[in-house]
Amino acid sequence: MSVFMDLNVSFSAERSRMTKLIEAAAHLGFSTVAINYVFEPMAKKKLEIPMPTPVKELIDQLPVVQGRSRPIRVLNRLTVVMSDSSHFRPNATEYRGFDLLAVQPTTEKLFHAACMLYDVDIICISVTEKLPFFFKRAPVNGAMDRGVVFEVSYSAAIRDSTRRRYTIANAVSLMESCKGKNVILSSAAEKPLELRGPYDITNLGLLFGLSEGDAKEAVSSTCRSVVLHAESRKSASGIIYTMKTCSESSSQQEALAADLGEAPAAKRAKPHLTQ
Amino acid sequence: MRRADAEDEPAVFRRVVLKNASPYHYMKVRLALEDESTRLSAVELKQFIVTGLSSLYGEVGAALTFDLLKYDEDTLTALLRVYSKGLVKLWSSLTLLGSYQNQDCAFRVLQVSPFLLALTGNSRELQLD
Numbered sequence: 001m002s003v004f005m006d007l008n009v010s011f012s013a014e015r016s017r018m019t020k021l022i023e024a025a026a027h028l029g030f031s032t033v034a035i036n037y038v039f040e041p042m043a044k045k046k047l048e049i050p051m052p053t054p055v056k057e058l059i060d061q062l063p064v065v066q067g068r069s070r071p072i073r074v075l076n077r078l079t080v081v082m083s084d085s086s087h088f089r090p091n092a093t094e095y096r097g098f099d100l101l102a103v104q105p106t107t108e109k110l111f112h113a114a115c116m117l118y119d120v121d122i123i124c125i126s127v128t129e130k131l132p133f134f135f136k137r138a139p140v141n142g143a144m145d146r147g148v149v150f151e152v153s154y155s156a157a158i159r160d161s162t163r164r165r166y167t168i169a170n171a172v173s174l175m176e177s178c179k180g181k182n183v184i185l186s187s188a189a190e191k192p193l194e195l196r197g198p199y200d201i202t203n204l205g206l207l208f209g210l211s212e213g214d215a216k217e218a219v220s221s222t223c224r225s226v227v228l229h230a231e232s233r234k235s236a237s238g239i240i241y242t243m244k245t246c247s248e249s250s251s252q253q254e255a256l257a258a259d260l261g262e263a264p265a266a267k268r269a270k271p272h273l274t275q
Numbered sequence: 276m277r278r279a280d281a282e283d284e285p286a287v288f289r290r291v292v293l294k295n296a297s298p299y300h301y302m303k304v305r306l307a308l309e310d311e312s313t314r315l316s317a318v319e320l321k322q323f324i325v326t327g328l329s330s331l332y333g334e335v336g337a338a339l340t341f342d343l344l345k346y347d348e349d350t351l352t353a354l355l356r357v358y359s360k361g362l363v364k365l366w367s368s369l370t371l372l373g374s375y376q377n378q379d380c381a382f383r384v385l386q387v388s389p390f391l392l393a394l395t396g397n398s399r400e401l402q403l404d
Contacts (some may be wrong), residue, residue, distance in 0.1 A: 028383075158373035161330065191307060193379040200370045200384055207367045 002069070003031035004198035005078065005223035007100065008153055008186035011035045011053075017191070018058040018080070024192035026063040026072040028037070034075040036101055036188070041080070041087040052076035052097050075099040075227070079124060082110050088118060100230045102151065108133035115148065121230045122149055122184070125174055127156045127167040135177040137177035144182045147229045149222055150174055153188035154196070154204060171208035180214035184222050297389040300362045301344075304369060306351040309379040317346045320353060324365075327372040332364055341365055352385075359389065
């Protein structure tokens with residue numbers, strides 16, 4: 001059985017809050033969490049893409065995952081909210097600091113482009129408004145073939161009853177077109193009390209129209225495939241290299257820092273795809 | 276049965292396979308509140324769960340029969356019994372309950388089982404070291 005992951009925990013600058021969130025996730029049994037940085041480009045202002053804060057600065061010691069006696073793994077993730085095609089720049093160097101890359105398209109055209117062309121890992125489904133478009137079969141199937149997954153986050157459904165309606169409606173309409181495959185369920189939690197245990201989320205998946213098996217996959221094995229997809233995304237034709245160092249510093253963050261430096265085979269833009 | 280018969284017949288082997296033997300599911304839940312000093316009585320807890328059911332499933336959901344078998348006010352831990360048919364409804368309404376009297380809360384579902392005996396031990400909290 002694959003381990004449980006929660007690939008969306010909202011970032012906040014407050015250190016104590018992040019510590020509590022990560023501890024709560026570990027206590028509930030999540031083996032991996034991803035801290036989500038939302039980047040929403042505006043038409044007028046020019047905003048900087050956020051830089052991920054090193055995990056060491058957010059939490060002193062990584063808590064042990066319940067039932068696994070192993071520390072939790074913390075990833076960084078960037079979500080780009082797109083309302084225009086210029087908002088997502090493929091091959092931007094700022095994106096390379098993040099482990100996972102997600103987009104949230106707001107129009108049908110951008111949704112199509114995100115599914116078929118963009119080099120991302122996750123496509124977020126909006127849960128705060130009624131969907132302005134239908135999920136068409138062609139882009140959804142295209143995304144499934146490329147290994148891109150769709151994400152439904154549930155914490156808006158806990159906070160507010162109208163958003164609960166939108167969450168369920170959008171999730172059900174997504175599940176109808178993708179038949180329960182390539183979907184992940186994540187929290188988007190800002191507070192520890194907005195997190196729910198992995199089995200609770202599995203049960204919630206049944207409410208969203210997933211089958212029992214698919215619902216469990218949505219918190220475990222699909223998440224794993226997203227992380228693997230993200231690892232192979234940065235390199236050319238899926239080649240992954242690691243460097244073994246003999247220093248005593250923690251392995252995970254070092255590997256990430258080394259990756260930022262001089263990667264040998266970076267993926268080139270495919271001109272016929274990115275246009 | 277006469278004693279003579281009992282001696283004639285050897286010990287009988289009987290194999291019974293029951294499918295879905297238990298009509299109920301039992302849930303062990305703990306209510307986590309933002310302000311940890313808040314205390315609920317058993318009646319208030321059940322009322323709170325019913326409110327959650329009706330906000331997610333309406334009047335039909337509020338009519339779902341479930342029982343609060345055991346409740347510990349100090350730890351806010353409760354043992355619920357529900358018909359297996361209503362398990363998904365009850366569980367999802369517990370999951371989506373987010374606030375109690377304007378403070379944040381969360382139901383932590385500790386264990387779910389069709390057999391009450393299974394709730395005596397918890398494999399999730401075993402010490403693995």
